[in-house]
Amino acid sequence: MCSMKPLKPGVIGMEPEAFLIDLDGVLSVGGAPVPGAIAAISYLRENGYPFRFVSNTTRKSRVTISRQLESMGFEIPVSHIFTPSMAAVSYVTGKAGTDAAILTTPDVSAEIVRGGIQNREDSPRFVIVGDGGDLFGYSVLNKAFRLIMGGAELIALEKDRYWMGDDGLMLSAGPFVAALEFATGTRAAVMGKPSREFFMRSLASMNADPARTVMIGDDIITDIGGAAAAGLSGILVRTGKFRQEALAGATVIPKRIISSIAELPRLLSSGELCPDQ
Numbered sequence: 001m002c003s004m005k006p007l008k009p010g011v012i013g014m015e016p017e018a019f020l021i022d023l024d025g026v027l028s029v030g031g032a033p034v035p036g037a038i039a040a041i042s043y044l045r046e047n048g049y050p051f052r053f054v055s056n057t058t059r060k061s062r063v064t065i066s067r068q069l070e071s072m073g074f075e076i077p078v079s080h081i082f083t084p085s086m087a088a089v090s091y092v093t094g095k096a097g098t099d100a101a102i103l104t105t106p107d108v109s110a111e112i113v114r115g116g117i118q119n120r121e122d123s124p125r126f127v128i129v130g131d132g133g134d135l136f137g138y139s140v141l142n143k144a145f146r147l148i149m150g151g152a153e154l155i156a157l158e159k160d161r162y163w164m165g166d167d168g169l170m171l172s173a174g175p176f177v178a179a180l181e182f183a184t185g186t187r188a189a190v191m192g193k194p195s196r197e198f199f200m201r202s203l204a205s206m207n208a209d210p211a212r213t214v215m216i217g218d219d220i221i222t223d224i225g226g227a228a229a230a231g232l233s234g235i236l237v238r239t240g241k242f243r244q245e246a247l248a249g250a251t252v253i254p255k256r257i258i259s260s261i262a263e264l265p266r267l268l269s270s271g272e273l274c275p276d277q
């Protein structure tokens, strides 16, 4: 705990005062909880730290994510989970759009449709690309390519390079988005991390100040770099997709690099995350 400096009513002498936390690679790896992660989240809850989960997962809807976390022992309501599909719905509706070709898993497509976007492949205004896993192949990519060449705007749910699956590293949506950008000569509007809007939306949901919120993630670029661009500091964990080599080329320095989120309660109770540390 930090010095006696009062910050906000109800949050006396504590810094940081809120957390954004990545899911894949931080709370769980390959469907199993990271040892100590459940206790770390309980610690945040018991000590009154507001927190939200910001995930670039574009294979699973928020409801599915919440259920899977519950089955692993985490109690995390849907309202605390932020995914790129929510951002895509507001991006499309913000442009007075009503339809898009939605190219991702049926679970996430259905979530976007429930958000009010019609899924159509004949002359849509937008093409929404997420991590479709095995659904992605030449025919799907070529369909997206033709729609974009025909004037549809490319929306990337995320542009991550890879993530850690249960049997090794997995291609994320980024390589496919990059292929479409290359072929069409356009740039995708990216919805998830590291988009600043994505961070600001999740911060706003808990009235958190970016300068006093810490992002915890396993991706130096999307988690830590994105957080830094939005005014947050970042803690990088050595679980999930973490690779020591990725640090060498990084243009952002995490506030701390920790072995896993299990270290968080100790860092907070010892004051090691205070501003002068």
Ligand SMILES: [Mg+2]
Pocket: 022, 023, 024, 025, 026, 217, 218, 219, 240
């Ligand atoms: Mg991650």
